[in-house]
Amino acid sequence: xxxxxxxxxxxxxxxxxxxxxxxxxxxxxxxxxxxxxxxxxxxxxxxxxxxxxxxxxxxxxxxxxxxxxxxxxxxxxxxxxxxxxxxxxxxxxxxxxxxxxxxxxxxxxxxxxxxxxxxxxxxxxxxxxxxxxxxxxxxxxxxxxxxxxxxxxxxxxxxxxxxxxxxxxxxxxxxxxxxxxxxxxxxxxxxxxxxxxxxxxxxxxxxxxxxxxxxxxxxxxxxxxxxxxxxxxxxxxxxxxxxxxxxxxxxxxxxxxxxxxxxxxxxxxxxxxxxxxxxxxxxxxxxxxxxxxxxxxxxxxxxxxxxxxxxxxxxxxxxxxxxxxxxxxxxxxxxxxxxxxxxxxxxxxxxxxxxxxxxxxxxxxxxxxxxxxxxxxxxxxxxxxxxxxxxxxxxxxxxxxxxxxxxxxxxxxxxxxxxxxxxxxxxxxxxxxxxxx
Amino acid sequence: xxxxxxxxxxxxxxxxxxxxxxxxxxxxxxxxxxxxxxxxxxxxxxxxxxxxxxxxxxxxxxxxxxxxxxxxxxxxxxxxxxxxxxxxxxxxxxxxxxxxxxxxxxxxxxxxxxxxxxxxxxxxxxxxxxxxxxxxxxxxxxxxxxxxxxxxxxxxxxxxxxxxxxxxxxxxxxxxxxxxxxxxxxxxxxxxxxxxxxxxxxxxxxxxxxxxxxxxxxxxxxxxxxxxxxxxxxxxxxxxxxxxxxxxxxxxxxxxxxxxxxxxxxxxxxxxxxxxxxxxxxxxxxxxxxxxxxxxxxxxxxxxxxxxxxxxxxxxxxxxxxxxxxxxxxxxxxxxx
Numbered sequence: 001x002x003x004x005x006x007x008x009x010x011x012x013x014x015x016x017x018x019x020x021x022x023x024x025x026x027x028x029x030x031x032x033x034x035x036x037x038x039x040x041x042x043x044x045x046x047x048x049x050x051x052x053x054x055x056x057x058x059x060x061x062x063x064x065x066x067x068x069x070x071x072x073x074x075x076x077x078x079x080x081x082x083x084x085x086x087x088x089x090x091x092x093x094x095x096x097x098x099x100x101x102x103x104x105x106x107x108x109x110x111x112x113x114x115x116x117x118x119x120x121x122x123x124x125x126x127x128x129x130x131x132x133x134x135x136x137x138x139x140x141x142x143x144x145x146x147x148x149x150x151x152x153x154x155x156x157x158x159x160x161x162x163x164x165x166x167x168x169x170x171x172x173x174x175x176x177x178x179x180x181x182x183x184x185x186x187x188x189x190x191x192x193x194x195x196x197x198x199x200x201x202x203x204x205x206x207x208x209x210x211x212x213x214x215x216x217x218x219x220x221x222x223x224x225x226x227x228x229x230x231x232x233x234x235x236x237x238x239x240x241x242x243x244x245x246x247x248x249x250x251x252x253x254x255x256x257x258x259x260x261x262x263x264x265x266x267x268x269x270x271x272x273x274x275x276x277x278x279x280x281x282x283x284x285x286x287x288x289x290x291x292x293x294x295x296x297x298x299x300x301x302x303x304x305x306x307x308x309x310x311x312x313x314x315x316x317x318x319x320x321x322x323x324x325x326x327x328x329x330x331x332x333x334x335x336x337x338x339x340x341x342x343x344x345x346x347x348x349x350x351x352x353x354x355x356x357x358x359x360x361x362x363x364x365x366x367x368x369x370x371x372x373x374x375x376x377x378x379x380x381x382x383x384x385x386x387x388x389x390x391x392x393x394x395x396x397x398x399x400x401x402x403x404x405x406x407x408x409x410x411x412x413x414x415x416x417x418x419x420x421x422x423x424x425x426x427x428x429x430x431x432x433x434x435x436x437x
Numbered sequence: 438x439x440x441x442x443x444x445x446x447x448x449x450x451x452x453x454x455x456x457x458x459x460x461x462x463x464x465x466x467x468x469x470x471x472x473x474x475x476x477x478x479x480x481x482x483x484x485x486x487x488x489x490x491x492x493x494x495x496x497x498x499x500x501x502x503x504x505x506x507x508x509x510x511x512x513x514x515x516x517x518x519x520x521x522x523x524x525x526x527x528x529x530x531x532x533x534x535x536x537x538x539x540x541x542x543x544x545x546x547x548x549x550x551x552x553x554x555x556x557x558x559x560x561x562x563x564x565x566x567x568x569x570x571x572x573x574x575x576x577x578x579x580x581x582x583x584x585x586x587x588x589x590x591x592x593x594x595x596x597x598x599x600x601x602x603x604x605x606x607x608x609x610x611x612x613x614x615x616x617x618x619x620x621x622x623x624x625x626x627x628x629x630x631x632x633x634x635x636x637x638x639x640x641x642x643x644x645x646x647x648x649x650x651x652x653x654x655x656x657x658x659x660x661x662x663x664x665x666x667x668x669x670x671x672x673x674x675x676x677x678x679x680x681x682x683x684x685x686x687x688x689x690x691x692x693x694x695x696x697x698x699x700x701x702x703x704x705x706x707x708x709x710x711x712x713x714x715x716x717x718x719x720x721x722x723x724x725x726x727x728x729x730x731x732x733x734x735x736x737x738x739x740x741x742x743x744x745x746x747x748x749x750x751x752x753x754x755x756x757x758x759x760x761x762x763x764x765x766x767x768x769x770x771x772x773x774x
Contacts, residue, residue: 056544062538063538063539063542064538067530070498070530071530073498073505081513081514081516084509085512088509089738092737093506093744095505096506098502099495099498100752103495104755110763111763114767166740167506167740395520396517397592398588410528410531424545
């Protein structure tokens with residue numbers, strides 16, 4: 001494994017895990033605040049129990065997310081010093097604000113976790129809400145920084161020099177809105193389905209039914225609503241990619257030849273040697289329509305892009321299809337939930353219905369990982385789209401593969417530890433959080 | 438605005454030493470507590486740092502962010518030439534942060550897993566400040582060689598030298614000392630307080646011993662440390678006032694004052710940082726045979742510094758009062774409980 005591939009793999013592993021910790025860390029506080037609110041309003045102790053049980057999960061994920069975030073803030077420099085040397089002053093603005101948001105989150109979490117029976121209920125509730133708001137703000141800011149790499153702005157690149165730097169303009173680059181929106185909704189969908197799935201499993205096992213049913217409901221409402229609106233933000237993201245990163249869009253679609261009435265291909269395997277998609281279903285004109293608002297105008301294909309500037313097509317296309325497939329599946333399941341809620345309440349306790357949610361526990365996160373792969377692999381070979389190549393940014397230090405192995409071990413160990421702790425938390429619900437039921 | 442950014446950088450570094458350092462110190466104290474008293478110490482410690490420890494470590498994030506946004510040259514050179522100690526420090530931070538959270542949030546508190554978390558926690562509490570110190574020492578040692586051609590010269594000897602390692606040990610002792618002094622005021626139990634006083638005394642002796650070793654190591658490596666510290670009025674005053682306040686601190690301990698002594702301990706550490714920081718200012722990283730990396734010369738373009746400074750000012754308006762209230766309310770409520 002050469003150092004460049006090792007550095008990219010280490011970054012991928014780090015972000016791949018961090019994205020899960022941070023999605024949960026930013027969405028769970030919102031669920032927690034809802035159930036906390038219900039407890040204060042109704043006085044029903046079950047809601048207090050749920051809030052306390054969830055807050056332990058939040059604490060575990062926050063601690064893990066905080067350390068993996070610390071690792072990342074150093075890894076940017078450890079692995080990509082040349083990138084940070086030039087990009088730091090330009091896209092650093094959202095990072096410094098994120099530092100502030102993260103700090104506030106840590107302070108508020110201290111208040112929230114240790115504040116039971118110490119503060120006025122509403123003050124205590126507010127600290128929980130602040131945890132949620134600053135968590136989501138952190139997420140949006142970090143994704144804005146990433147979106148700058150996709151659509152760099154706020155500087156002039158003249159003869160290899162970065163001039164006229166404007167960090168605020170860089171922060172509000174062309175992709176910041178569509179990308180942060182897509183990621184935030186994805187975080188809600190993925191976390192909502194994951195949390196709902198775990199509670200559905202406990203309901204199916206007939207454990208603390210009242211507790212788990214109420215918890216399931218809060219999580220699933222967010223998850224389902226997010227899954228239903230996500231395609232619209234996906235549409236914005238794809239159009240944005242078409243405008244700013246045609247190579248990425250073409251790779252997502254494995255769209256080789258520029259033509260009129262560009263088709264949208266469902267499924268299929270990219271055959272890069274023969275420049276075509278095998279086994280896919282073509283819907284003529286749909287890609288043209290999505291990009292240009294009419295069915296006829298051509299969409300630029302990979303043939304317009306020099307081979308040395310093309311991203312890896314097979315991976316990008318496969319990841320994109322995976323994301324779309326899962327996204328559609330959980331959207332349908334989400335719709336089904338609302339149908340059940342309004343028209344068919346009897347479904348809610350049916351075995352098949354619960355099983356559906358149990359099976360979808362990991363789906364949202366698989367889609368998040370796939371989407372992340374699309375955006376990162378689809379940007380290659382650039383680290384700053386059109387300005388700096390990833391290979392130019394990598395550290396001169398040799399032996400990076402050792403650090404890649406090391407971090408792989410660390411992240412797997414951490415994740416196993418987190419799963420172990422969560423399973424122990426869930427196992428102890430009857431003793432610790434929900435004694436009466 | 439550049440000076441505001443630099444002021445925040447130093448503020449973040451000092452606070453990370455004072456607060457994060459004391460957190461590491463708590464782990465070091467636990468490492469050197471006899472098994473008989475471990476449970477009790479752990480409880481007091483948890484009581485003291487539980488609500489605030491996540492916030493304490495945010496100062497490191499702030500430091501890093503200021504460096505990579507405002508001083509990207511310095512950050513990228515540090516990351517390149519001190520890659521290995523930074524990596525080990527990160528391992529330490531990861532192991533420590535997760536072990537601390539996990540041991541408190543593991544729903545089942547059986548001896549086997551708790552013992553496992555404890556071991557990770559205490560060892561990483563030792564390793565992390567050791568490497569933080571090594572990094573700090575390397576930054577000022579002048580052993581970083583930007584023209585190095587061999588792997589050993591570029592990536593190993595930049596930090597593996599007597600000076601950096603003794604600064605690392607000195608940092609460990611200093612962390613332990615801070616924690617012991619802070620903890621004296623956290624307990625109402627007289628026996629336990631006596632234990633912390635003993636720990637503080639041992640740590641204080643270690644601080645002096647390792648401080649002496651740092652000077653010896655500096656001689657070996659041809660680093661003009663004595664000149665840096667005794668060669669200008671401000672650094673000299675800082676060191677002398679630290680020494681005087683040390684005497685006052687032990688006098689106060691003798692008379693049973695528990696809270697005020699914290700201020701003195703924090704003052705001493707701040708003075709040590711000030712004396713070293715002042716003598717090198719504006720340089721942050723000394724390099725071998727080349728231009729030192731300076732905060733005044735190697736900063737980001739003016740517009741970036743402007744926005745960063747503004748962001749930090751706004752951020753501090755939000756952070757500092759709430760942080761203060763966090764410390765205050767748990768301190769006050771702990772006294773009531």
